[in-house]
Amino acid sequence: MSITTADLPFDPVTAILVIPAASALVLAVLPGYRLTARLNVLATGLTFLGALALLVVRPAPGEYLLVDDLNTVFVVLGTFVGFTTAVFSASYIAHEVDIGKLTLGNLRFYHAMYQVLMFAMNLALLANNIGLMWVAIELATLTTIMMVGIYRTHEALEAAWKYFILGSVGIAMALFGTILVYMAAQPVIGEGQDAMVWTALVAHAHDFNPDLLNVAFIFLMLGYGTKVGLAPLHAWLPDAHAEGPTPISAILSGLLLNVALYAVLRFKILLAANPNAIAPGPLMVTLGLISLIFASFMLYRRRDIKRFFAYSSIEHMGIITFAFGMGGPLANFAGLLHMTMHSLTKSAIFFAVGHVAQVKRTQRLADISGLTESHPLLGWGLVLGVVAIAGLPPLGIFMSEFLLVSSTFARAPLLAVAVVLGLLVALGALLLRVSQIAFGSPSAGTDRVKASYVPMFAHMALVLAAGIFLPPLLVEWFQNVARLLG
């Protein structure tokens, strides 16, 4: 950590924010899709490189922006998934244009929105001001709403509308919570800007009025929890995943849910700094457990492949929220690892699902079978992904789930039993569906896959590698963050 910002030819924080913002403007005016798709890849790649620079330099926290161990994990993971998804999207979208599902005008909008979304998510993660964080999350929500509705079909518009209404209510509750935090901070820190700066809030949190903080946290938890997709506030999530373009499903599951969870974590740290406020843990544990169990049972009744994996995302966000709610070094570590692994695996699965939907021309589970025979590489890739997401060894998610369950057993055996139940129920549903999709006699649709497999297998390789060997540097990093989370 001896390198400072001055040693680099650029300022990483500025790069992470300016590259997507500038690219959005450029992509909004450029015609054609081959060039713009490549530019989209280039911009997200550069953003990812900028994020990597955060691993070695640590800019001092300012009034608006903050870089610490916690958000660096989220930024690096987010920009990486953003980059690989852009690579996937470039070839996927070309096919969508060929078959006439999207027009060129749509595409210009799509690419510009992709960059706006990247900008908004990075801003939300880097914000040191709770008001700015709220605005950034609202911007990210709006862009995804518009991308979900991009196909303009009946279902797509319905999904966008539902997402819009539920997302807006969530956003409204989060704002009310933010105002309450300001009200709690104002008598201690004083009026104005400072009372919304997160680092100042944490430093003075022990003097805040605990009752006000409690009410604020409930609003923030429910508000941002809606965006995390926690049951019973999850209704928008399956529709938004199923009806939007597949790259957006990957972004939603791999990134946006994490960003919302990050906001919850920031406020959890704030509450933990006040000795008289309620413990935020039990609320998160409850919501997480409800989501896990509810979603794992709902998996059995899905008939649409993207909805199926969307419910699996609800299940996993439940696990992650549960882990952070339990707290303590081990559970937090498990939560971080699980979040990373889930982002990588779920986006890889959505890449595979995108290929499947394009070659089979359907999203109906019942109409897809024998994938390993008609498309061996794709079929086995999807099987590997589902095995990973189901939490089977030796892949990364097994590690994090094992850590979580074993640490929970030591502290609250009953809760651990509930988690194991949820995991097993979900495992059953996943294996049932994947055996039907991947094996048996191939269904119609034997076109060659035109989009690139590279992003999918790159993600799976990382998940496999993490399951077998976690680099000590990464372990140390996550342990630091786990301590920060309390």
Place this chain on the structure above:
Amino acid sequence: MQPFAFEVAHLLAGLMVLVSFMLLYQDRMLGLIRVFALHAFVLSLSVGWQAHIQDAPHLYITAAIALVLKAIIIPVALNGMVVRLGIHRTIETVGGIGPTMLLGMGLVALSMVVMLHATAGATPLAREDLAFALSVVLLGLLMMVTRRNAVSQVVGFMSIENGLILAAAGAKGMPFVVEISVAFSVLVAFIVIGVFLFRIRERFDAVDIEAMQEFRGERQ
């Protein structure tokens, strides 16, 4: 704090809760939109008064946005849309007006109890303002769940937003109030444009959420 300034702020915030109740029992689309315009008008008065007593000129901008956009432009646009779509008929409510009003009263009582308890240390002005604002937010939520129609859900959402602006204006010295009200206006503009441009009626055959729920669970 002069008692007069406090009384007026109190009166205006209380009026907003009252208008929220009026929104709850409107059973005609055009009436609903008119009452919403009144809601936004009272909001702009309230925020304007807060700007005056807090000596915070930037709040006048928020008040002006509320007045021009939400009390005039959006109601006029919604009005035109409703007439054009031919849906100025009766609005169905869930559970009937009576139980909804009772539930609304319960929510107001709840928010009073919660907020007055939680803000025991704050100034009386901020306390009451926040309690009223939470009431407006909860009543807006109640309206969104009891209405089946897309346009009335939008009106419900905008009344929630009015409650939030009221809360933000009451939080003395809070930064970003103007930015947030602008951000919200963008959001609202998106909804109205969304309803209008995407021609929800064409796509859904009705602006009725009932019709949209046909695909809710699964596609068969």
